[in-house]
Amino acid sequence: MAETTIFKFSPARPAPVNTEGLIPWVKSNLFANWQSALTTLVVGGLLLFYVPQFINWAILTATTVPNADACRAEGVGACWGVITEKYRLIIFGRYPFEEQWRPLVATLLMVALLVMSCTRVFWKKWLIAVWVVVLAAFFILMYGGLFGLSEVQTDRWGGLPLTIMLATLSIVFCFPIAICVALGRRSNLPAIRTFCTIYVELIRGVPLISVLFMASFMFPLFMPAGVTIDVLIRVLVGVTLFAAAYMAEVIRGGLQAMPKGQAEAAASLGLSYWQTQFKIILPQALAMVVPGIMNNFIGLFKDTSLVYIVSLYELTGSLGLALNSDADWRPYKLEGYLFIVAIYFAFCFAMSRYSLWIEKQVNKSKLR
Amino acid sequence: MTTQNQDNIIVFDKVNKWYGNSFHVLRDINLNVRRGERIVVCGPSGSGKSTLIRCINRLEEHQEGHLIVDGTELTDDVKAIDKIRKEVGMVFQQFNLFPHLTVLENLTLSPMYVGKMPKKEAEEKAMLQLKRVRIAEQAGKYPLQLSGGQQQRVAIARALCLTPKIMLFDEPTSALDPEMIKEVLDVMVEMANQGITMICVTHEMGFAKAVADRVIFMDQGQIVEQNTPHEFFNNPQTDRSKDFLSKILGH
Numbered sequence: 001m002a003e004t005t006i007f008k009f010s011p012a013r014p015a016p017v018n019t020e021g022l023i024p025w026v027k028s029n030l031f032a033n034w035q036s037a038l039t040t041l042v043v044g045g046l047l048l049f050y051v052p053q054f055i056n057w058a059i060l061t062a063t064t065v066p067n068a069d070a071c072r073a074e075g076v077g078a079c080w081g082v083i084t085e086k087y088r089l090i091i092f093g094r095y096p097f098e099e100q101w102r103p104l105v106a107t108l109l110m111v112a113l114l115v116m117s118c119t120r121v122f123w124k125k126w127l128i129a130v131w132v133v134v135l136a137a138f139f140i141l142m143y144g145g146l147f148g149l150s151e152v153q154t155d156r157w158g159g160l161p162l163t164i165m166l167a168t169l170s171i172v173f174c175f176p177i178a179i180c181v182a183l184g185r186r187s188n189l190p191a192i193r194t195f196c197t198i199y200v201e202l203i204r205g206v207p208l209i210s211v212l213f214m215a216s217f218m219f220p221l222f223m224p225a226g227v228t229i230d231v232l233i234r235v236l237v238g239v240t241l242f243a244a245a246y247m248a249e250v251i252r253g254g255l256q257a258m259p260k261g262q263a264e265a266a267a268s269l270g271l272s273y274w275q276t277q278f279k280i281i282l283p284q285a286l287a288m289v290v291p292g293i294m295n296n297f298i299g300l301f302k303d304t305s306l307v308y309i310v311s312l313y314e315l316t317g318s319l320g321l322a323l324n325s326d327a328d329w330r331p332y333k334l335e336g337y338l339f340i341v342a343i344y345f346a347f348c349f350a351m352s353r354y355s356l357w358i359e360k361q362v363n364k365s366k367l368r
Numbered sequence: 369m370t371t372q373n374q375d376n377i378i379v380f381d382k383v384n385k386w387y388g389n390s391f392h393v394l395r396d397i398n399l400n401v402r403r404g405e406r407i408v409v410c411g412p413s414g415s416g417k418s419t420l421i422r423c424i425n426r427l428e429e430h431q432e433g434h435l436i437v438d439g440t441e442l443t444d445d446v447k448a449i450d451k452i453r454k455e456v457g458m459v460f461q462q463f464n465l466f467p468h469l470t471v472l473e474n475l476t477l478s479p480m481y482v483g484k485m486p487k488k489e490a491e492e493k494a495m496l497q498l499k500r501v502r503i504a505e506q507a508g509k510y511p512l513q514l515s516g517g518q519q520q521r522v523a524i525a526r527a528l529c530l531t532p533k534i535m536l537f538d539e540p541t542s543a544l545d546p547e548m549i550k551e552v553l554d555v556m557v558e559m560a561n562q563g564i565t566m567i568c569v570t571h572e573m574g575f576a577k578a579v580a581d582r583v584i585f586m587d588q589g590q591i592v593e594q595n596t597p598h599e600f601f602n603n604p605q606t607d608r609s610k611d612f613l614s615k616i617l618g619h
Binding site for chain 2: 259261262264265266267268269270271272275279280283284287362364365366
């Protein structure tokens, strides 16, 4: 027999403790218990000690006058004059000074192309044509020899244009190679599987510097006499093959995570191996490893700085070049490095935010 | 010995299969399926039921014996496999819909890329199939936005889009909540009444009684018993099948 419930009035209660606003937030997040309070005080103290010092150095007592004597004066903080003086050398490396509008235009074109390629409204077939045109324009502007532009050999290329070009091309080329290698490592055909495994293990087993070194100095020894391949191309191939090995493993991780049922369903519907991979498996596998892929892309962007080993002066290399050659400015490397740090950070942060956007896009089908 | 008969759409002739070196999963399977026949396969887990039907569209390879589907023998010949897969539709326990494609795209994928059908025609046909499984209003959604029963009906519609001659069902209701089983079985009963050849691995004995022409009972990789549903359920011949039936009908 169920008990009959008798209705009872609930007495009025005071409202719950306010959890909105600044003071409750500080209380619950910064001073919730004594450990948290101690950490807050220590970290806060350190910030109070260092941040004003940095601001003082970097802004208040800094000078932007491109004069080394002004920097050496008593009480002067950061010497941004080194940037004002040397920025063209840092950004464009050894490219002939009076021709530097060419790498500037080429770089702007390239950045515009990248921004376009990342934007959904431009994901059309004609984007491929735009890529071909922009890449051709980039190389014509940089190399010259056409349309009355003077010829500039690739060993004079440097700075940001070189960094962006190396990173872009190696990312674009390494991706399809990585997909093929990742699929190859899971192939049923022993020859393909073995080849792909050896490739990945071999490349991963050596540092990028040694790959670049071999591409630059050893590879020409094996070429027939009279045949030379431009050092830039050799380095590009080296970086691409290196990055592809790492990328392949990231992609393989995604492939491994795919449930077997997906491939079986595709097979039962009569789809061929390649149709299954391109329509069913890869779209899902790649979506799963977007953070890993972007991680590699960002790493690759910064790894291009290692090409200094074969005397190509991209952004980091040309900074060294700009400051080491000038005794007056050599002491202000810190300012120089902060400058290129800002440039690297801008690119890497953009890539990282873009990765988050892509993740959101590819997960749309999972939203309920 | 089995003779190949025009009326037999599937012929298993002494088919054997092993998993690895030690597990003999199919042992000397002989089975003829007539055109339009509706067969229910049952048996304890691990008895080889799923493997048996997965051999029919070559998701599994048999190692010995002959397996002929609609006049084509299944061998390593890729063309033969492709031909047979166009004629055999399959529905899986876990639905296996493609989660990154909408319901409609799940259905049009194979007609467009395997059947080389223009997109518009494929979509019209797909909508027809979706209406048939009573789910047309969900065409634009993604699979994970649907309930299990709805997903399985989409999977059935997808398999039907290639207008197969044979439909294979691998425990189509085992992963469903009880209240969704009926909506899937209803669709399957309707299909059964339209004359398609059906082989269904299931423990839904009500379904077997209602539509099956024949029930096959498997144990340890062998066909132990086969009979009409009426005879099989009321008068099982072997101890093994009696034991099995007592367990699944016990309560």
